[in-house]
Amino acid sequence: GEDVEQSLFLSVREGDSSVINCTYTDSSSTYLYWYKQEPGAGLQLLTYIFSNMDMKQDQRLTVLLNKKDKHLSLRIADTQTGDSAIYFCAESGGFKTIFGAGTRLFVKA
């Protein structure tokens, strides 16, 4: 079945870049998403990429997609303490969206 995997933790220093990685199994995925969850809040869509794209940049966020390897990454430039949250990778190829378990990003001042 479909599966999305991502590492559970990432720790970076303030001002550094963060790279969160994700792999997925469904080759028919059409959209790939990155969501952010802050403590006590629901998920918020950060950005998404169509499966026919390799890269998408949105201010401090860069999404890279390697469709051959089914690998998605999210780079956050100049990481701030306010970026501390859980980041979920998700893929969708039809009616339902499958989420990874989430990567908890710790930003050290």
Added chain:
Amino acid sequence: DSGVTQTPKHLITATGQRVTLRCSPRSGDLSVYWYQQSLDQGLQFLIQYYNGEERAKGNILERFSAQQFPDLHSELNLSSLELGDSALYFCASSEDIGDTEAFFGQGTRLTVV
């Protein structure tokens, strides 16, 4: 504020009981999704409704059921509750079915004691 409203925010109940979680989607959104977020299983898709009809089913237990009403709000019913059902239950909505942006509510934290 995503525009998706979930009630209640917190719920504590005993094993064996039944609860109903409610979701009001964003104005104009026809699709509603339910997810369960637990520590050991991460975020799991449960079920999706579109304009009142069930569209997709994920890892939803038989003890759980959902429905979407004509005014498009949705309810998730959890019965014969077990300790392992303790989790955050999220509702999300989107304009259409399929691959469109979904907006999440803040979740209902269910604690089964």
